[in-house]
Amino acid sequence: MIEISDRARELVWSAESALTGVFQRTDAIEMANQQRVLEAFWAERVSARHFAPTTGYGYDDIGRDTLDRVFARALSAEAALVRPQFANGTHAIYTALASLVEPGDRILSITGQPYDTLQTAIGLSGNASNSLKKMGVHFDAIELLPDGGIDLEAIQNADESYVKVIFVQRSRGYAWREALNMTKLSEAFAHCKELFPNAVILVDNCYGEFVEALEPTACGADLIAGSLIKNPGGGLAPTGGYITGKKELVERAAERLTVPGMGGEVGSYAGDYRLFYQGLFLAPHVTAQCVKSAALFARVFETLELSTMPASDSVRSDIIQAVRFENADSLVRFCGAIQSAAPVDSFVSPEPWDMPGYDDPVVMAAGAFVQGATTELSADGPIRSPYTAYLQGALTYAHARIAAMLACDALQKE
Numbered sequence: 001m002i003e004i005s006d007r008a009r010e011l012v013w014s015a016e017s018a019l020t021g022v023f024q025r026t027d028a029i030e031m032a033n034q035q036r037v038l039e040a041f042w043a044e045r046v047s048a049r050h051f052a053p054t055t056g057y058g059y060d061d062i063g064r065d066t067l068d069r070v071f072a073r074a075l076s077a078e079a080a081l082v083r084p085q086f087a088n089g090t091h092a093i094y095t096a097l098a099s100l101v102e103p104g105d106r107i108l109s110i111t112g113q114p115y116d117t118l119q120t121a122i123g124l125s126g127n128a129s130n131s132l133k134k135m136g137v138h139f140d141a142i143e144l145l146p147d148g149g150i151d152l153e154a155i156q157n158a159d160e161s162y163v164k165v166i167f168v169q170r171s172r173g174y175a176w177r178e179a180l181n182m183t184k185l186s187e188a189f190a191h192c193k194e195l196f197p198n199a200v201i202l203v204d205n206c207y208g209e210f211v212e213a214l215e216p217t218a219c220g221a222d223l224i225a226g227s228l229i230k231n232p233g234g235g236l237a238p239t240g241g242y243i244t245g246k247k248e249l250v251e252r253a254a255e256r257l258t259v260p261g262m263g264g265e266v267g268s269y270a271g272d273y274r275l276f277y278q279g280l281f282l283a284p285h286v287t288a289q290c291v292k293s294a295a296l297f298a299r300v301f302e303t304l305e306l307s308t309m310p311a312s313d314s315v316r317s318d319i320i321q322a323v324r325f326e327n328a329d330s331l332v333r334f335c336g337a338i339q340s341a342a343p344v345d346s347f348v349s350p351e352p353w354d355m356p357g358y359d360d361p362v363v364m365a366a367g368a369f370v371q372g373a374t375t376e377l378s379a380d381g382p383i384r385s386p387y388t389a390y391l392q393g394a395l396t397y398a399h400a401r402i403a404a405m406l407a408c409d410a411l412q413k414e
Contacts (some may be wrong), residue, residue, distance in 0.1 A: 002402065007408070018299055019295055019312065022312070037284055040258065041070060041281065044073070049063075053270050053272055057266050068081060075232075082269055086227075088227055088229075089204075089241055092226060093204050096253050106164075109140070116174060116359065166201045166202070169203075171317075174321060174390065182214045186220055202225070203222070209231035210283050214383065217245055225241065225243045229372055230374050235279065287375070290394055293394035294316065298312035319375070320411075321390070322390050328352075335350045337365075337407040337411075341403035363383060364380035375395060377392075377394040
């Protein structure tokens with residue numbers, strides 16, 4: 001039986017009463033996104049035959065090809081490459097980057113250093129043999145302003161020679177800042193297109209899909225990439241990633257994933273496509289549940305006088321909620337409480353460990369049906385000062401309520 005103190009229950013109930021406006025705003029965004037996704041299904045005449053698996057080369061795979069078109073419509077793009085063969089979001093982003101650059105070309109990030117795992121793939125850390133740096137690709141980064149905004153003046157003064165890709169990370173990664181919203185991104189995209197008319201704007205869209213009513217592709221981005229075990233998979237997609245945007249750029253990425261001359265026309269899947277379709281259909285609702293859950297945790301921990309980012313009443317552009325603790329022990333205890341609230345592996349205690357692609361030990365609570373899925377309630381953070389947990393997910397808001405109560409109790413224990 002779950003034991004929850006009266007104080008923890010009161011904290012959560014009080015937090016909920018203060019979030020009525022936030023929840024109403026989230027519901028309105030969910031409605032807009034659900035309509036767009038539903039219209040995509042209607043336009044492509046999705047039927048049960050599209051769920052069937054394929055084998056071998058995968059020629060004329062109507063399930064795969066129709067899923068691509070549905071995703072493209074849902075994310076306001078010309079074309080999409082939606083594949084279970086992508087191991088994760090980093091794989092999809094790396095594939096997109098590698099398809100756009102040649103030796104001597106330059107990638108310019110206008111959102112600072114990318115997420116830890118992508119740093120290794122680019123060659124900014126570690127010594128990976130097939131990093132972009134090892135292939136002769138250069139990388140420059142313009143740091144964000146102190147308030148988390150994009151430094152348009154620094155972009156104006158950047159060296160424009162050989163810049164082939166403008167890279168944007170929408171979410172925060174392991175950074176103490178708010179995610180970049182569509183208003184800020186639209187302004188930055190327009191600025192970059194004026195300064196670098198021949199460069200491709202590529203957005204790491206992980207954690208951001210369906211959080212706002214518009215996607216970066218509707219605001220000027222040429223290409224976006226992400227993971228299917230995050231928002232667009234709706235908690236059901238078992239694996240995979242996606243790249244979507246301008247048709248010619250998606251075709252280049254497809255040839256980088258498979259082989260030149262074949263591209264997206266090959267690649268079978270012996271599983272069942274149903275979960276990818278059904279996950280996308282549920283994605284607006286599941287993402288809204290994640291957003292509400294993040295706001296709840298923020299409000300609860302603000303009440304406990306802990307620092308949170310973003311604030312509970314902020315307009316969000318991703319599903320991540322950061323909470324800062326005084327020491328490593330509190331961070332580990334918080335992640336332990338989230339793990340104890342999980343439907344899977346609730347009986348284990350997360351311990352910091354050296355995860356591939358990360359420079360510091362990471363503690364991770366991830367009791368999920370799909371390993372690594374961030375639309376399922378999870379929390380993680382590097383064991384380095386300042387000690388910050390990055391919380392995301394909750395397939396249902398009710399689950400987040402229970403977890404928030406358990407976390408409150410865990411942090412009150414000596």
